[in-house]
Amino acid sequence: MLKYLFAKNEDIPAGSAAIFWGFSSIVWFVIGTGLGSFNAAKLAFPDFVTGNEMFAFGHMRQVHVHAVIFGWISMAFGMAMMYITPALGNTKLWSEKLGIWNAFLWNVGLSLGLTLLWIGMTSGREYSDFPWFIDLYIAVFMAVPLAINVWMTVLTRRTQGIYTTNWFFAAGVFMVAIVFIVGNLPEWFHLTGLTEAYLTWWFAHNVLGLWITPVAAAIAYYTIPKVTGNPLYSHRIGHLHFWSVVVFYSTPAAHHLMSAPLPEWLKSFASVEGVLILVPAIAFVSNIMLTMQGKWNMFVENLEVRFTITGVLLAIPLNMQGGFQQTRAINWYVHGTGWIVAHAHLALLGFSTFLEGAAVYLGLQTLMKRKLYSLTLGNMHFWMLLIGFSIYWTSMTIAGLIQGAGKIYEVPYIDVVIAEHPYMIARWLGGTMVFISNVIWLYNMWMTAREGTVVPAGRLPHEIAYER
Amino acid sequence: MSEKHDVTGVPTTGHVWDDSLADFANQPPKWWMLGLAASAIWVVVYWLYYPSVPVPSSNTFFKGIGGWTAIKEMDADKSEVDAVRGKYEAKLKNMTPAAILADSELTEYVKRSGKVLFGDNCAPCHGTNGVGAKDKDGLVAPILNDDDWLYGGQIDNIHTTISGGRQAVMVAHKDSLSAQQIDDVANYVKAMSDEGKDKADTDSAVAAGKKVFMESDCTSCHGADAKGMQAMGSANLTDKIWRFDGSLEGIKRTITYGVNSGDPKARIAIMPNFKEAGKLSDSEIKKLAVYVYKFGGGQPDLPVAPVQATVAQPAASAVTATK
Ligand code: HEC
Ligand code: HEC
Ligand code: HEM
Numbered sequence: 001m002l003k004y005l006f007a008k009n010e011d012i013p014a015g016s017a018a019i020f021w022g023f024s025s026i027v028w029f030v031i032g033t034g035l036g037s038f039n040a041a042k043l044a045f046p047d048f049v050t051g052n053e054m055f056a057f058g059h060m061r062q063v064h065v066h067a068v069i070f071g072w073i074s075m076a077f078g079m080a081m082m083y084i085t086p087a088l089g090n091t092k093l094w095s096e097k098l099g100i101w102n103a104f105l106w107n108v109g110l111s112l113g114l115t116l117l118w119i120g121m122t123s124g125r126e127y128s129d130f131p132w133f134i135d136l137y138i139a140v141f142m143a144v145p146l147a148i149n150v151w152m153t154v155l156t157r158r159t160q161g162i163y164t165t166n167w168f169f170a171a172g173v174f175m176v177a178i179v180f181i182v183g184n185l186p187e188w189f190h191l192t193g194l195t196e197a198y199l200t201w202w203f204a205h206n207v208l209g210l211w212i213t214p215v216a217a218a219i220a221y222y223t224i225p226k227v228t229g230n231p232l233y234s235h236r237i238g239h240l241h242f243w244s245v246v247v248f249y250s251t252p253a254a255h256h257l258m259s260a261p262l263p264e265w266l267k268s269f270a271s272v273e274g275v276l277i278l279v280p281a282i283a284f285v286s287n288i289m290l291t292m293q294g295k296w297n298m299f300v301e302n303l304e305v306r307f308t309i310t311g312v313l314l315a316i317p318l319n320m321q322g323g324f325q326q327t328r329a330i331n332w333y334v335h336g337t338g339w340i341v342a343h344a345h346l347a348l349l350g351f352s353t354f355l356e357g358a359a360v361y362l363g364l365q366t367l368m369k370r371k372l373y374s375l376t377l378g379n380m381h382f383w384m385l386l387i388g389f390s391i392y393w394t395s396m397t398i399a400g401l402i403q404g405a406g407k408i409y410e411v412p413y414i415d416v417v418i419a420e421h422p423y424m425i426a427r428w429l430g431g432t433m434v435f436i437s438n439v440i441w442l443y444n445m446w447m448t449a450r451e452g453t454v455v456p457a458g459r460l461p462h463e464i465a466y467e468r
Numbered sequence: 469m470s471e472k473h474d475v476t477g478v479p480t481t482g483h484v485w486d487d488s489l490a491d492f493a494n495q496p497p498k499w500w501m502l503g504l505a506a507s508a509i510w511v512v513v514y515w516l517y518y519p520s521v522p523v524p525s526s527n528t529f530f531k532g533i534g535g536w537t538a539i540k541e542m543d544a545d546k547s548e549v550d551a552v553r554g555k556y557e558a559k560l561k562n563m564t565p566a567a568i569l570a571d572s573e574l575t576e577y578v579k580r581s582g583k584v585l586f587g588d589n590c591a592p593c594h595g596t597n598g599v600g601a602k603d604k605d606g607l608v609a610p611i612l613n614d615d616d617w618l619y620g621g622q623i624d625n626i627h628t629t630i631s632g633g634r635q636a637v638m639v640a641h642k643d644s645l646s647a648q649q650i651d652d653v654a655n656y657v658k659a660m661s662d663e664g665k666d667k668a669d670t671d672s673a674v675a676a677g678k679k680v681f682m683e684s685d686c687t688s689c690h691g692a693d694a695k696g697m698q699a700m701g702s703a704n705l706t707d708k709i710w711r712f713d714g715s716l717e718g719i720k721r722t723i724t725y726g727v728n729s730g731d732p733k734a735r736i737a738i739m740p741n742f743k744e745a746g747k748l749s750d751s752e753i754k755k756l757a758v759y760v761y762k763f764g765g766g767q768p769d770l771p772v773a774p775v776q777a778t779v780a781q782p783a784a785s786a787v788t789a790t791k
Contacts, residue, residue, distance in 0.1 A: 087486040161483045164491070225489050232491035235481050240496065264519040264538065265529040271518075272511040279507060286500060328518075412587015414596050 015367035017099025018082035028071025076356035089157025168218030209249035233290035255326035281319035311354030339400025365461035370452030384437030391430030582759025633741030640726035
């Protein structure tokens with residue numbers, strides 16, 4: 001790939017950038033979940049790797065969180081955009097060369113940022129822990145080039161309308177740049193106190209709400225109609241989804257600070273917006289489910305559809321939790337417990353990871369014009385990911401309920417710690433399963449690139465999944 | 469293209485993307501719109517009830533018809549708790565720990581809240597219910613549910629320990645004693661614990677160690693009888709209870725580098741000062757003193773007869789007794 005960095009744009013084969021993004025994302029997924037499982041081991045076995053500051057939980061947790069969000073999730077999004085945006089415009093990517101440079105700079109910046117976090121250089125603001133110059137780098141060298149490429153590809157499309165997926169992509173790249181710039185104001189101008197707290201969570205919430213959630217949903221809008229051949233159920237519900245995301249998702253940041261001394265009216269805003277988030281969520285889920293009419297057999301037979309629909313189904317519990325855990329009555333029970341950790345992983349390791357998995361599977365096969373090396377390994381990846389995630393979610397949810405009870409009913413802290421221990425071990429087991437499944441995935445994709453059966457012109461990889 | 473997919477009779481929007489992708493012009497289903505309306509109603513109700521819309525011009529906000537504030541809710545919760553606990557807490561305030569012990573109803577109350585305080589503040593070092601917690605250097609902190617006390621097991625001793633903290637010092641002997649002497653004295657100390665002091669004193673195998681013990685500085689802190697002195701928290705060396713690693717190697721390490729002696733390899737024994745750190749109130753410290761006393765190892769205030777008169781309480785029975 002790196003040889004294309006200095007090639008002429010015309011000489012770069014179409015799809016190269018997307019393939020580069022795709023493989024980078026899988027590598028970050030392996031690294032990120034490896035770190036996750038390492039952290040889980042630290043919480044399950046307190047004596048696991050002690051005595052070295054760099055491997056302390058506080059350092060490793062930040063590295064894990066940023067590796068998965070900005071490595072796996074965001075690079076998989078980059079791959080989806082480089083591949084789906086031009087396809088939906090019946091055109092080519094505006095600039096393959098920019099795409100390749102973008103992925104290259106992304107990997108470099110992220111590696112640098114993670115190394116700094118690892119050695120302990122952090123701004124200490126959760127989810128934007130990177131030091132300020134890395135944040136600036138991300139905005140200028142990572143987010144903006146991606147936005148330019150997506151926007152220019154949409155503008156130079158050769159179709160009449162713009163399809164739903166591309167609305168979300170184009171809005172997502174725009175919003176994430178804004179989120180980075182505004183969300184890091186406290187670091188650039190040394191804002192402190194409640195302003196800092198609020199802006200920090202405005203950033204953290206909107207990385208999820210205006211970047212990860214809408215872009216992940218956009219993937220489903222493409223893969224389901226494309227692979228099943230059914231038209232999208234409703235253009236109109238797509239509109240409702242899009243606009244309600246933009247309006248309702250942008251300001252509930254205060255729901256992360258329900259126990260902080262913020263103005264109460266601000267918390268009320270956050271609370272109701274939490275419930276309003278159900279509007280786009282239900283719009284999205286119902287639109288995709290109704291599109292599946294008559295094609296439910298593909299849920300069983302087809303790997304990409306199975307990944308997508310699993311992700312979409314996980315959006316239901318995710319948004320139910322999200323909607324209600326931010327009302328005052330429920331937040332005081334679950335705040336600061338493992339319940340929230342389970343929720344965060346339902347969003348990222350459940351919902352969005354499955355959707356990105358679908359995009360990366362579909363995109364890499366289509367662009368490399370090679371059929372998946374082994375469908376068995378693909379199925380194994382799916383099931384290990386799903387089972388591992390389910391163990392994770394269940395154990396952390398139970399642990400969270402125990403912690404919540406402990407917090408409220410004055411149970412001695414040590415008794416809560418002891419009661420949680422088995423769930424911590426279960427989480428570690430589930431997480432390790434996820435990690436192993438990703439190693440299998442990386443191998444499978446690598447072998448697909450090298451030895452996968454070539455897909456004949458005019459056919460799609462999934463059509464020949466069961467042919468020899 | 470549109471007819472091909474048209475199972476429902478609804479037309480597509482007419483667009484086709486990526487060769488085969490289209491979308492229907494369906495309206496949202498009715499149940500869907502009802503859900504939307506229901507959320508809108510919910511929002512209005514929530515906003516009317518709770519503090520919500522800001523009024524920037526007068527720098528205030530709509531306070532909500534429910535009259536709810538976070539402070540009011542907290543006060544209500546607090547008064548609920550106070551209704552039950554208030555009368556005990558008021559009584560506790562002016563009582564000494566010894567007086568609390570004499571009042572059985574109050575003791576019962578204190579034991580319950582002591583359990584929470586202990587679990588939150590003390591258990592990480594002393595173990596749940598004071599059974600002790602071990603790491604590779606021996607106990608992290610002394611076991612509290614036995615009758616072996618470094619600083620004394622009377623209620624006032626315990627109270628002083630918790631309110632003021634403790635940091636015993638045993639000097640390092642790596643310069644004042646030779647390796648051979650340390651070896652000898654360690655063997656003697658181990659023999660005192662294994663066989664009892666009387667037998668060790670007459671055991672010729674450890675005579676050299678006894679000589680070191682009596683002639684160097686050991687007796688000034690541990691006493692000539694090696695039973696320790698409560699005033700400085702020096703350990704009783706004649707029993708089978710080991711605060712630090714009680715193997716020969718462990719004993720040698722304690723003697724060579726000392727305890728809290730400032731030597732980098734010294735053993736560390738710090739009982740934090742909870743009062744100075746502002747972590748516990750006076751009442752809470754009193755409660756903890758009574759709670760720890762009631763683990764079963766507390767000793768009566770009267771001067772007690774020689775040690776052999778006190779019957780050791782097995783740890784397990786002490787645990788069940790507090791439940
Ligand atoms: C950081 C660990 C730590 C914590 C927390 C801690 N202790 Fe201690 N405690 C110690 C150590 C170490 C000693 C022994 C001090 C010494 O050897 O000089 C000790 C000694 C004691 C003693 C005296 C034991 C004896 O044999 O005389 C009592 C009583 C005691 N602690 C009670 C408590 C209570 C009650 C709490 C909670 C409020 C508590 N400790 C919290 C470490 C701790
Ligand atoms: C300055 C006073 C002092 C001197 C001198 C001193 N000790 Fe100690 N020693 C202590 C104190 C205090 C402790 C208890 C420390 C603790 O538990 O926190 C102790 C603990 C010990 C222990 C560990 C007991 C256990 O239960 O783990 C041994 C063994 C010991 N001393 C042996 C000796 C010997 C042998 C000498 C003479 C060479 C000696 N000490 C001299 C104060 C002294
Ligand atoms: C192998 C699978 C994984 C394991 C074992 C794992 C483990 C962990 C652990 C132990 C924490 C710290 C929780 C705490 O502070 O108590 C954590 C936090 C986090 N992880 Fe993971 N993780 C995994 C995969 C992922 C993935 C794939 C993502 C995103 C795509 C992710 C996103 C996050 C986020 C956002 C946090 C912060 C959550 C919070 O503060 O509640 N993790 N993870």
